[in-house]
């Protein structure tokens with residue numbers, strides 16, 4: 753008689769760790785797309801911290817069947833790691849698996865709700881000008897680099913012109929930002945004076961726009977409450 757986990761328990765513990773293997777030396781994603789657009793594939797396993805049946809690894813005789821199939825006795829692992837921990841009980845005792853589970857859940861919680869910028873180190877340290885250009889271009893993706901004899905070069909994302917007639921440093925900060933966005937492959941040159949967002953650029957720009965809208969909405973709510 754095996755005390756197997758219900759489908760709900762499996763789904764829950766997978767989601768609690770962002771659908772990644774909980775072995776800190778592995779962390780491989782355990783879900784992805786199938787060729788059929790209506791299906792996803794899963795290479796994760798809800799492994800028993802203490803075994804589902806007598807004679808299994810780390811079996812706890814004192815546990816009731818209910819406790820044995822409870823989510824607290826499950827750890828989400830990839831298929832490889834699930835095999836590994838069950839084949840070498842001495843190297844992977846219950847206490848170690850509990851530590852893995854705890855730290856995998858803690859890091860999933862830590863990443864939750866963060867924007868792509870804070871998660872992806874390649875996208876860290878975007879300047880305020882870069883963020884402003886991305887947000888402005890989020891809908892259409894068009895960014896223009898104009899220049900004239902009087903003003904020099906400046907960036908425009910219609911209907912906005914990033915230029916200040918009284919301060920040439922202002923326009924320069926945005927032309928630098930465009931260069932940096934190109935180096936990050938978020939923007940690419942199209943033709944004439946036109947630059948466009950790349951696929952990644954669009955994704956990030958829209959995520960940024962949504963977060964900035966949400967945070968200004970939150971600020972508005974906080975203000976309304978404090979009145």
Ligand SMILES: [Zn+2]
Nearest residue numbers: 773778830833
């Ligand atoms: Zn793994």
